[in-house]
Amino acid sequence: MNTLNTTVTSEAEQPEESTIPVQEERPAETKIDEGKTVGQPFSEDPKFKLRNVEVFYGQDRAIKNISLDIGRNEVIAFIGPSGCGKSTFLRCLNRMNDSIDICRVKGSLQLDDHDIYDPKRDVVELRARVGMVFQKPNPFPKSIYDNVAYGPRIHGLANRKSDLDEIVENSLRKAGLWDEVKDRLDATATGMSGGQQQRLCIARAIAVSPEVVLMDEPCSALDPIATAKIEELIAELSESYTIVIVTHSMQQAARVSHRTAYFHLGHLVEVNETNKVFTSPKHQLTESYITGRFG
Numbered sequence: 001m002n003t004l005n006t007t008v009t010s011e012a013e014q015p016e017e018s019t020i021p022v023q024e025e026r027p028a029e030t031k032i033d034e035g036k037t038v039g040q041p042f043s044e045d046p047k048f049k050l051r052n053v054e055v056f057y058g059q060d061r062a063i064k065n066i067s068l069d070i071g072r073n074e075v076i077a078f079i080g081p082s083g084c085g086k087s088t089f090l091r092c093l094n095r096m097n098d099s100i101d102i103c104r105v106k107g108s109l110q111l112d113d114h115d116i117y118d119p120k121r122d123v124v125e126l127r128a129r130v131g132m133v134f135q136k137p138n139p140f141p142k143s144i145y146d147n148v149a150y151g152p153r154i155h156g157l158a159n160r161k162s163d164l165d166e167i168v169e170n171s172l173r174k175a176g177l178w179d180e181v182k183d184r185l186d187a188t189a190t191g192m193s194g195g196q197q198q199r200l201c202i203a204r205a206i207a208v209s210p211e212v213v214l215m216d217e218p219c220s221a222l223d224p225i226a227t228a229k230i231e232e233l234i235a236e237l238s239e240s241y242t243i244v245i246v247t248h249s250m251q252q253a254a255r256v257s258h259r260t261a262y263f264h265l266g267h268l269v270e271v272n273e274t275n276k277v278f279t280s281p282k283h284q285l286t287e288s289y290i291t292g293r294f295g
């Protein structure tokens with residue numbers, strides 16, 4: 001994991017600029033070459049192999065010829081200024097963009113060497129394998145137990161009540177929530193704190209045994225203590241799952257991810273090991289962003 005700033009602390013306590021050491025020499029790359037990403041966008045034996053990906057909203061091209069591998073059991077952070085395409089690219093990975101009528105995805109997107117956009121693909125099954133946690137916790141207005149049991153029930157993962165109980169308990173344990181809720185599993189989930197609700201959403205996502213968890217700014221609605229809990233959880237989950245996290249917090253990217261990808265105006269400008277991105281960025285746009293000159 002990164003060597004920059006491993007202590008989990010609140011963003012409020014740390015101005016973004018203060019912990020980012022800046023290299024003495026300016027990065028060599030200055031221009032954006034469409035389709036070219038500096039650093040290490042490719043890996044051996046990737047979980048996701050994404051090539052020449054373009055995403056259009058109507059006539060507008062939001063993602064511009066991006067190629068990237070995402071490794072197995074890797075935590076990769078997507079960073080970049082608002083509107084640069086991080087969420088759009090993330091949502092391609094489990095076809096969440098399908099629900100937006102004007103959205104069109106081009107290029108080759110493979111999960112374990114199989115086309116994610118194959119028209120014959122079962123999208124419900126895809127989303128069980130590639131789960132998602134959103135910015136705002138969105139538990140169902142049901143009990144804590146039923147939130148976690150929902151996915152396993154619809155996917156037929158448990159034949160007996162005792163099997164379902166076991167899945168619910170294990171998922172809540174992995175999400176670091178079991179001890180807080182074990183005596184009130186029948187209570188309604190919407191009565192929990194924001195941080196608890198977000199951990200419940202993580203438990204719900206992992207209850208169907210996904211291989212990948214996508215997280216779109218999972219801590220942006222949480223206080224520093226709840227944020228720290230989610231970050232600890234990401235570190236634990238990374239032993240079993242591939243995790244892709246969109247974040248506006250560079251400290252968070254530095255704390256939780258192995259690699260960081262810097263997006264700019266729909267381009268993937270730079271990808272590298274997280275500590276390299278933050279200590280010796282190869283592209284001037286990355287450097288400008290991480291040193292707070294824009295974004």
Ligand SMILES: Nc1ncnc2c1ncn2[C@@H]1O[C@H](COP(=O)(O)OP(=O)(O)OP(=O)(O)O)[C@@H](O)[C@H]1O
Nearest residue numbers: 057062080081082083084085086087088089100102
């Ligand atoms: N549903 C949509 N319809 C039309 N355009 C959209 C839609 N969603 C996103 N866009 C556009 O696509 C571009 C990329 O947006 P996206 O939300 O992916 O960026 P982002 O980097 O995640 O931004 P933020 O950090 O603000 O969440 C922006 O220009 C945005 O306006």
